[in-house]
Amino acid sequence: DIQMTQSPSSLSASVGDRVTITCRASQSIGVHLNWFQQKPGKAPKLLIYGASNLQSGVPSRFSGSGSGTDFTLTISSLQPEDFATYFCQQTSSPPRTFGQGTKVEIK
Amino acid sequence: QVHLVQSGSELQKPGASVKVSCKASGYTFTRFDINWVRQAPGQGLEWMGWINTNTGNPTYAQGFTGRFVFSLDTSVSTAYLQISGLKPDDTAVYYCARNFIAAGTGTDDFWGQGSLVTVSS
Numbered sequence: 001d002i003q004m005t006q007s008p009s010s011l012s013a014s015v016g017d018r019v020t021i022t023c024r025a026s027q028s029i030g031v032h033l034n035w036f037q038q039k040p041g042k043a044p045k046l047l048i049y050g051a052s053n054l055q056s057g058v059p060s061r062f063s064g065s066g067s068g069t070d071f072t073l074t075i076s077s078l079q080p081e082d083f084a085t086y087f088c089q090q091t092s093s094p095p096r097t098f099g100q101g102t103k104v105e106i107k
Numbered sequence: 108q109v110h111l112v113q114s115g116s117e118l119q120k121p122g123a124s125v126k127v128s129c130k131a132s133g134y135t136f137t138r139f140d141i142n143w144v145r146q147a148p149g150q151g152l153e154w155m156g157w158i159n160t161n162t163g164n165p166t167y168a169q170g171f172t173g174r175f176v177f178s179l180d181t182s183v184s185t186a187y188l189q190i191s192g193l194k195p196d197d198t199a200v201y202y203c204a205r206n207f208i209a210a211g212t213g214t215d216d217f218w219g220q221g222s223l224v225t226v227s228s
Contacts, residue, residue, distance in 0.1 A: 001169075031210075031211075031212065032212045032213075033212075034212070034214045034215075036152075036215075042220075042221075043202055043218035043219065043220055043221050044144075044152065044202075044204075044215075044218055045218070046214060046215060046216050049207075049209055049210060049212060049214040049216075050209065050210030050211065050212040050214075053209065053210045055216065087151065087152055089152075089214075089215075091212055091213040091214060094166070094168070095154050095156075095168040095169065096142070096154040096213075097154065098151055098152040098153070098154070099151075100151050101151050101152075
């Protein structure tokens with residue numbers, strides 16, 4: 001199975017900060033990488049698919065980049081509603097696997 | 108608009124069975140496959156497998172064979188997850204998600220709200 005490793009596991013940031021989360025795959029996955037946001041008690045919400053494509057309705061402050069084994073999710077200016085846990089997911093080969101999550105907390 | 112609505116929370120005893128439903132609306136059900144994802148309390152996301160909504164053919168991830176069964180009733184646009192021989196370790200929120208192909212890759216673009224299954228004596 002392809003292992004997905006996110007870093008950091010958690011971070012504290014202030015409103016307006018630029019935040020970057022990284023995800024590393026244990027082998028090359030091309031651009032078959034998606035990012036999700038999850039708030040407590042809620043289902044995950046798709047933010048980015050195919051490494052860099054913004055899902056419809058998602059604010060443009062979210063962006064994704066990378067290919068192969070290294071990927072990043074960037075929030076250009078953190079907003080109060082962005083405090084949540086973020087997961088990466090690879091869909092290059094089954095089983096689909098997720099990163100362990102990055103919790104973004106208020107500083 | 109697209110909605111996936113899941114059945115409610117369940118409290119079951121060890122050894123019992125449970126069936127979770129996932130009713131789709133707002134799109135043609137048989138055009139998009141359904142993935143199932145598990146999230147144990149305070150834990151991350153675990154992909155359980157998927158079902159082809161056109162053929163009904165299920166595919167199970169390792170660790171989800173034997174006691175887990177995916178099925179469909181296309182007449183009511185509903186997917187089901189049945190778990191038999193429940194164990195306390197099965198306590199989790201179970202999500203269904205629509206599989207969407209875009210930009211040459213698969214993703215889960217719409218999710219059900221989740222169904223909490225609690226296994227306790």
